[in-house]
Amino acid sequence: MPSLRGIVGAPRYRRRVTPNALSPAVEAARVVDAVLRDLRTGDHRGVVVDSPPGAGKSTLVVRAAGELAAPGAPLMIVAQTNEQVDDLIERLGQRSPGVLVGRLSAVDYAPSDRVREHPACRVGAKVADLGAPAVTIGTAAKWATVSEGVWPWAIVDEAYQMRSDALLRVAPRFERALFVGDPGQLDPFSTVEVDRWTGLSWDPMQSAVAVLLRHNPDLPVHRLPVSWRLPHTAAPVVAEAFYPFTGFRSGTGPGDRTLHFDTAGSGPLDDALDAAAATGWGLHELPARFTIRTDAEAAAACAALAGRALSRGAGTASESGGGPLTAGRLAIGAAHRDQVAAIRALLPPEAAGVTVDTANRLQGREYDLTVVLHPLSGRRDATAFHLESGRLCVLTSRHRHGCVVVARAGIAELLDAHPSTEPVHLNVPVKFPDGWEANQSILTYLHQGVSRRRHKSLL
Template sequence: MTGEAVSPAAEAAGVVDAVLADLPRHRGVVVDSPPGAGKSTLVVRAAGHLAATGEPLMIIAQTNEQVDDLIVRLAAEHPDLPIGRLSAADYTVPHRIAGKAAIGTKLPDLGDPAVVVATADKWAWVGDRKWPWAIVDEAYQMRSDKLLRIAGLFERALFVGDPGQLDPFSIVDGDRWAGLSWDPLQSAVAVLLRHNPDLPVHRLPVSWRLPASAAPVVSEAFYPFTGFKSGTGPGERRLEFSAGGMRTAYDRALEEAAESGWALYELPSRHTVRTDAEAVQAVAVLAARLLQRAPVALSERGEQPVSPDRIAIGAAHRDQVAAIQAAGLPEGVTVDTANRLQGREYDVTIILHPLSGRRDATAFHLESGRLCVLTSRHRHACVVVARAGIPELLDAHPSADTVQLNVPVKFPDGWEANQAVLAHLAKHSVQAAPLR
């Protein structure tokens, strides 16, 4: 369309059409997706497209929650599509998928569904059946050794995932395999593309989750070479309070977040234990105060009150999550680690910065994917709680990872991503009230 701007919806639809057109032409197709770009929507549409050919399809997810989410979406979008769900013997069927899929521990238990969904771990025990098609959801969370165990089950595959979020989890030290093209601790997509560089890679260009205030920040910090835009424009989403504030630092932080989409509630600089009591209290009070002010989210979905289940609190460690949960939170507010918040969406998020109060900046706390997950779950606003001094901490601990031969350099690294996010948050900083 020469001389005319292409809408975000049309641009995204063009990429999806190109993905579907490439499926029969290649043994594998990779789709990179920024946060909230519609990975699940693409998986569901591709599943319906492939099932319409009359050939059976296997779908591989990484967790049981992801499997159940996909079944709910598939059943809603394709109510006439027979779906099977492979599970462990001790699996408890959640209410949301009851009656939506045949459930069993072995393929014969399912009958003959058009689509079978299971985790990668469960697929590894299926046997020697060959499937013409597979879809791998959250493929960047999948370790390459898990892909190797099931690669013989399918002939062609669609790999969908977010390259900017957390790398696959492992408790094993992987230095012994570093540099090898089949390094089992790399993501499945990384190893796949190193061995098959000719496979097409598509990129979804629009985030439907992140508002116009957040997409440029997250894109610049975590996706500097691919980038993406928000599906909504400035002012199309608003967060308003039905109840007035009391001019406290907590209220000012929430008002700043409602106005700009971001706020940094900054505590005094201090080295603390990981479960910093003052930071934990700040997080809990912000969540409680947010609900006391009866927030209302206005967006393309209409006008809706922000209920507790639309608010999330994120932290880096499980002991921090436990401390926040014990701090007297309003019932219904989600509290979890970055690893477990991946793939979820909320109206407002409150996060405890991974580097807050630390004396050092370890590889774990500098992991760019961790901060990416924490800062990209919201549709309206994100409040970051942190102690002052993080920029100085980063300057004192420059990125100095060991350089290993034949290991692709990851961009952006955590040091650079943290600096970019903090530079933006500095414009929206609210100083915490001094302790009395």
């Protein structure tokens, strides 16, 4: 069967883009001001803020926390992981060092360096142990154990990754709330069967924001319009594939960021790295083949790409400075933990400090250069897990300069042979973007880049 890639490569739901005369900073500031104005003066119980990758979610949360806590009204912050909690505590200490912070935690929690370095943070397993701080922060799971007390304000961070049942358990603890999250990334997940709740308006497997808006359709929704992480080469690609109705733009333009190598390279690995340096994207395509999940050749290619980037003396320059590309600023992402383990075991000595992790754990993190093992590489089928658009969105949106995708040939044909077969349920909102089409969009762009480079080499 011939591939449909050429037919459906450009999404059918392409958003019409109109020129924007405002600078990225001015446009973003206007939206943030509107969010804070709605939060302080509106008569609704909540405000929702949609954010693309790297648009300043944490910056907004920290600023809102400082402004809400300043008049003396206590504030609660709900995050989804301990890592997110500690990151927010560090940022709160930098922006508002005089604001007292209480860190709700498990009894056996050992404070990280970021928490210990906060000038005014107390850690406790119970609210009563924290000494009435201005800001009380903890994970959704920890907040669910709190049975007493009501806070005038709440901020829910990464609200699209929070299950709706988790929101129901903490909702009695606050009066008004700000919900901030990225609608294009990974959905909440469960290790148990959830079909019994499918179609119900309070389905616990829907995100907290989805259920909130289904029951409160009049709540104001704002969208952060600028990604400060993604370069101008990546923002339109990611926006078209994963944010078809909202879109966003990069805070940088051509020439603002560069990735370069001190030494020339040769061979397929170097070709992909050079392409990423020149255009922001590289594709290292292996021969078509059905493989086991821990494809040794693909894992070795991911590890070797990281080693080559570092051994060639990669360096970066950007609006925030630059310098040599270190192992700590390079990441390799994959879909499964066994793939992560295989890649990590194959890292060369010069890449010993490179981050290798799954999409779930890379979510919210940022690097200068990323290498991505495509979730569908070498597979015989396209399951719902591997087709989830949020997984590929996370993997391809962690970088500030360049992203190299490692994949076996034949993914487009695999997608054509395995169109979406998920059952359609009554009363279940249609999820956009469709994982099938998002994958085709990214693959089409990557292959077009390869074709352009081959054409230039023949001239």
